[in-house]
Amino acid sequence: MPDGPDIRVAGVDGCKAGWVAVLRNLNRPQDLRLEIFPAFAALVKSTAAVIAVDMPIGLPDRILAGGRGPEKAARRHLGMRQSSVFTVPSRAAVYEDDYLAACETALKTSEPPKKVSKQCFHLFPKIREIDALMTPELEARVFEVHPELAFWRLNGEKEMSLPKKIKSRANAEGLDQRRDLLVSLGLPKNFLDQAPPRGCGRDDLLDAAANSVIAERIHLGRAEPFPKDFRRDGRGLRMAIWA
Template sequence: MTSAGRLAGVDGCPSGWIVVAIAAEGPLDPTVAIATSFKAVMDEDTAIIAVDMPIGLPDSIGPTGRGPEQRVRPLLGGRQSSVFAVPSRAAVFTEDYRAACDVAAATSTPPRMVAKQCYHLFPKMREIDALMTPAAESRIYEVHPELAFWRLNDDHALALPKKVKGRPDPAGLDERRAILVRHGFDAGFLARAPRGAGADDLLDAAANALIARRIASGLAEPFPREPQRDGRGLRMAIWA
């Protein structure tokens, strides 16, 4: 999928994980592939993996929520609804939706339910959580595509959504493609997603790859600036 010295931007997709790999410096030389598991992503010889999935799950959630989401939402303007509220680890590891809502309410102050969109991410969140260790943090970083595009757009929130009522929004996708092209991606590479992934998945993974390059070069920063750690010692921060 990738070779030594490459950087990977990763996003969940219907077939598993879409991986856009780029060079650490110079021309991007991008490639795209689908991995059926996050372990397969980790097994590739990539220097940095920037993945759109929460890493680090609190035992309980306070009034302001998990730190990273609290910090990045105000930056995203109309796109802040794309940053889902992450519940406690116990809720994430509860498979039934209604039961997960009960656990989330019991482990949050004030009691909060689980958004359906977040619940659908639980299997991938559990997959990463089972593999992550504090030692892996030198290589694997949590990112978020809308924050990535905010950063790539000179720290300005995007004007258009990428989806409207669950369907891709052509104007929003074009806005994101234009930003990626400005940062070195070829329009042809971005024109068609591989089978098993959507057009938005490809664009998100490409944006994540550019944040991986910022991380590798020391330019990225964590949100919040001083991340907290969960009960397993995992860092809780979104990077951009």
């Protein structure tokens, strides 16, 4: 018999196909889906009570040493995995669609002056996609998360000992370690081991699954923001990573 009304949460990660979401019904554990959304707006229109997405939300006008507060706060806990947390530049830099222009704008809007990494630049279209939709009111449902901080939280507040990637290539042992942790928390192994849909990597699937567990923690009031004394950007958007 059902244990209560449907309560759906979504763990989301950006991927080549758009956005991969692990959708879970907290009152019906067997109601578990993997879905690709071409646009983030479709996720916002879904019935998910909480959407935990691995993408920066809240963009300062100027960036100080170490990046936004959420990035500095997350790195303090991640030890060997802290390089997975990119420094996001100012909003003006994020809205540049040319790499050299983005670097030039980032240099002008950071102290000390800092260019943009190529990895972060490739995230700009997705950052802009969320930024165009976000409002302070939507923060009741949409939360910024980071998979490695999620795994840190779920691993007894210890960073994962194996990297997810080595020289930009998937590391099977590191991915298996993360899958096994998620299985220990109740997610089905066959679900986590399924062949990812086109445009989605195995790492994207596992990251979305970890984010879905953080979405559950957020819904239950068990997650906390990093940093706790988070600030808001010029549009009033919260700048915090949740775990």
